[in-house]
Amino acid sequence: MPLRQVTVKAPATTANLGPGFDVFGLALQRPNDKVKLTLVPEGVKIVVSGLSAAASATQPEKSPAGIVANHMLREFSLEAGVKIEIERCIFPSVGLGSSAASAAAVAYGLNHLCNLGLDNRELIRLAAKGEVASAGSEHADNVAAAICGHFVIVKSYKPLEIVNLKSPPNMEVCVAFPHIPASVNKTRKARSVVPKLIRIDQLVHNVGKAAVVASGFATGDVDMIGKSMLDAVVEPARAFLIPGYLQVRENALRAGACGVAISGAGPAIIAVANNKKVDTAKVAAAMKEGFGSAGFEATAFATKPGGGVSIVEME
Numbered sequence: 629m630p631l632r633q634v635t636v637k638a639p640a641t642t643a644n645l646g647p648g649f650d651v652f653g654l655a656l657q658r659p660n661d662k663v664k665l666t667l668v669p670e671g672v673k674i675v676v677s678g679l680s681a682a683a684s685a686t687q688p689e690k691s692p693a694g695i696v697a698n699h700m701l702r703e704f705s706l707e708a709g710v711k712i713e714i715e716r717c718i719f720p721s722v723g724l725g726s727s728a729a730s731a732a733a734v735a736y737g738l739n740h741l742c743n744l745g746l747d748n749r750e751l752i753r754l755a756a757k758g759e760v761a762s763a764g765s766e767h768a769d770n771v772a773a774a775i776c777g778h779f780v781i782v783k784s785y786k787p788l789e790i791v792n793l794k795s796p797p798n799m800e801v802c803v804a805f806p807h808i809p810a811s812v813n814k815t816r817k818a819r820s821v822v823p824k825l826i827r828i829d830q831l832v833h834n835v836g837k838a839a840v841v842a843s844g845f846a847t848g849d850v851d852m853i854g855k856s857m858l859d860a861v862v863e864p865a866r867a868f869l870i871p872g873y874l875q876v877r878e879n880a881l882r883a884g885a886c887g888v889a890i891s892g893a894g895p896a897i898i899a900v901a902n903n904k905k906v907d908t909a910k911v912a913a914a915m916k917e918g919f920g921s922a923g924f925e926a927t928a929f930a931t932k933p934g935g936g937v938s939i940v941e942m943e
């Protein structure tokens with residue numbers, strides 16, 4: 629019997645990890661979105677429930693899920709349509725890869741439903757098309773992490789090449805974001821402040837730090853990862869967009885985190901900690917307090933790196 633319906637679980641992701649702008653991505657164990665795909669005779673229909681459902685784009689050409697679905701139906705000449713039901717648990721517009729999760733889930737789910745036989749690299753290429761809806765560019769760091777799980781390095785965009793490494797078992801990621809109204813086109817705005825040209829000393833700094841972050845994943849050394857999550861280019865240019873940025877950073881480090889970075893385009897901030905040495909609930913609480921000192925309520929929690937998209941139900 630051919631499949632008619634699949635439900636895919638897709639993880640939140642954090643991108644950049646300091647020096648790896650558009651290159652590093654990390655999948656988180658939670659939160660996850662659930663995306664149910666049902667084959668229908670024609671067209672793409674999107675229904676969103678859960679967090680910020682009312683504010684979510686459901687026109688296929690404006691939503692990451694719809695863009696990916698339309699693209700795949702066309703590219704593979706599929707004589708069908710798809711209904712996409714997104715149950716959103718990943719806080720949207722905070723820098724935790726909510727659009728990447730839907731895009732990755734659609735690419736992965738349609739691949740199964742229609743027996744396309746695509747590999748991860750192809751799925752990432754297709755899912756990255758969905759990022760244009762929110763970011764204005766096909767950056768692949770979040771979608772690659774959502775598909776592969778754990779740590780990814782986008783080694784090259786043309787051609788698309790990805791390196792995927794497991795995370796150290798004692799690594800935790802504390803996440804905090806302020807409750808500020810999501811600005812329209814938040815990611816596009818955060819990308820518009822990224823410098824177009826950089827100095828050679830900034831290049832030297834970022835290449836060194838990025839190499840050590842990657843070495844930390846390769847050798848399973850959480851302190852090495854955290855201590856090199858330092859960016860001399862993008863993060864300094866974006867910090868002003870995040871109220872309490874400096875205080876959150878300082879509080880997390882004081883509570884024992886080994887490194888802090890803006891999560892993707894923000895405003896979420898992540899702190900990496902070694903759970904053998906540090907109480908990560910305290911790090912998360914300290915980050916929340918940091919936003920509080922700037923006058924903002926915040927959500928904060930600790931999680932671990934996790935796996936990529938998976939099928940949770942099919943019929």
Ligand code: HSE
Binds near residue numbers: 644650770
């Ligand atoms: N690398 C991207 C950025 C991630 O920082 O703009 C956006 O989610």
